[in-house]
Amino acid sequence: MSLSTSTPTSPGSPGSTGTSLPTVPDDLLSIGDLDGPTIRGILDLAIELKRDPAGHSTALAGRSVALIFEKPSLRTRASLEVGLHRLGAQSVVFDQRDSPLGERESVHDLGRNLERWFDAVAARVNRHAVITELADCCDVPVVNTLSDLHHPCQALADLLTLHERGIPLDQAHVAFIGDGNNVCHSLIEAVVATGGRITVIAPPRHGPSADVVSAGERLGAITGGRVEVTDDPEAVRGVDAIYTDAWVSMGETEDPDKLEELTRFRVDESLMNLAGPEAVFMHCLPAHRGEEVVDRVIDGPRSVVFDQAENRLHAQNAWFVARLA
Ligand code: CP
Ligand code: NVA
Numbered sequence: 001m002s003l004s005t006s007t008p009t010s011p012g013s014p015g016s017t018g019t020s021l022p023t024v025p026d027d028l029l030s031i032g033d034l035d036g037p038t039i040r041g042i043l044d045l046a047i048e049l050k051r052d053p054a055g056h057s058t059a060l061a062g063r064s065v066a067l068i069f070e071k072p073s074l075r076t077r078a079s080l081e082v083g084l085h086r087l088g089a090q091s092v093v094f095d096q097r098d099s100p101l102g103e104r105e106s107v108h109d110l111g112r113n114l115e116r117w118f119d120a121v122a123a124r125v126n127r128h129a130v131i132t133e134l135a136d137c138c139d140v141p142v143v144n145t146l147s148d149l150h151h152p153c154q155a156l157a158d159l160l161t162l163h164e165r166g167i168p169l170d171q172a173h174v175a176f177i178g179d180g181n182n183v184c185h186s187l188i189e190a191v192v193a194t195g196g197r198i199t200v201i202a203p204p205r206h207g208p209s210a211d212v213v214s215a216g217e218r219l220g221a222i223t224g225g226r227v228e229v230t231d232d233p234e235a236v237r238g239v240d241a242i243y244t245d246a247w248v249s250m251g252e253t254e255d256p257d258k259l260e261e262l263t264r265f266r267v268d269e270s271l272m273n274l275a276g277p278e279a280v281f282m283h284c285l286p287a288h289r290g291e292e293v294v295d296r297v298i299d300g301p302r303s304v305v306f307d308q309a310e311n312r313l314h315a316q317n318a319w320f321v322a323r324l325a
Contacts, residue, residue, distance in 0.1 A: 111138030180208030
């Protein structure tokens with residue numbers, strides 16, 4: 001079943017093995033860079049790449065992508081390195097955990113160097129402003145693989161996972177419960193762009209960015225999507241998916257008051273039961289078992305967390321093929 005409501009907008013190039021490709025913007029810094037039809041086109045391509053990896057093994061032959069990490073990663077690094085290799089591309093990892101971008105040389109000079117060797121740059125950064133600066137000065141596409149504000153690659157994988165579970169994106173109702181963080185922001189943008197409904201359930205002091213929520217409200221008026229914010233965990237009643245993430249994101253200082261406030265937002269079996277028998281459990285991982293989610297939920301039959309992890313590869317590969325093939 002195709003997710004696209006319209007025909008893909010550009011023909012495939014020879015390197016893409018003839019599959020029609022969606023047209024994507026130069027960079028992927030946030031899901032806000034993509035409209036609903038483009039997201040659906042990327043997801044259709046992801047489904048095709050997942051179905052037939054051998055048929056796309058040379059889609060990016062001869063291409064090189066720089067992978068920069070200012071923060072730790074398992075899923076992002078593995079899915080990018082393995083995924084790009086499957087497309088015939090080379091990737092080179094730059095571990096910058098001990099040397100933040102802009103410290104040894106300016107972000108501008110870094111970007112002007114990288115564009116001479118690489119066809120694209122993917123970066124996980126501490127501050128979102130750094131990736132926008134990199135995109136501004138770098139002539140090749142730049143992909144945000146997590147910043148303090150956004151995690152767009154994760155949200156594409158999340159939509160793909162919902163679709164695979166038979167949840168139509170334009171009818172999906174997702175609850176994000178816990179800390180209104182980077183993953184929450186990208187999920188708001190993704191769900192609303194594709195016409196779904198997202199209920200963010202968070203303590204008032206730790207809700208999502210007001211800018212992201214108001215942009216989501218404006219976009220929803222066009223797409224039919226909806227975003228709402230509450231501090232009532234009972235708002236999970238009837239949702240298709242309950243999504244949570246770490247209460248302390250990478251780079252944040254642990255705050256005992258915040259952890260205390262978040263305790264009543266833990267995902268346990270009674271919360272899943274309140275959502276309903278069909279609701280799935282989602283988490284971008286890494287999970288902090290016993291904190292934001294209990295073992296019996298994340299290890300239970302309704303958990304789709306490892307599908308989400310696998311789908312990182314397919315969703316990212318689709319974006320790279322759409323942009324570079
Ligand atoms: N979900 C995610 O981005 O995982 P990593 O931090 O392990 O890359
Ligand atoms: N919100 C988490 C996501 C990790 C994938 C963080 O930024 O650490």
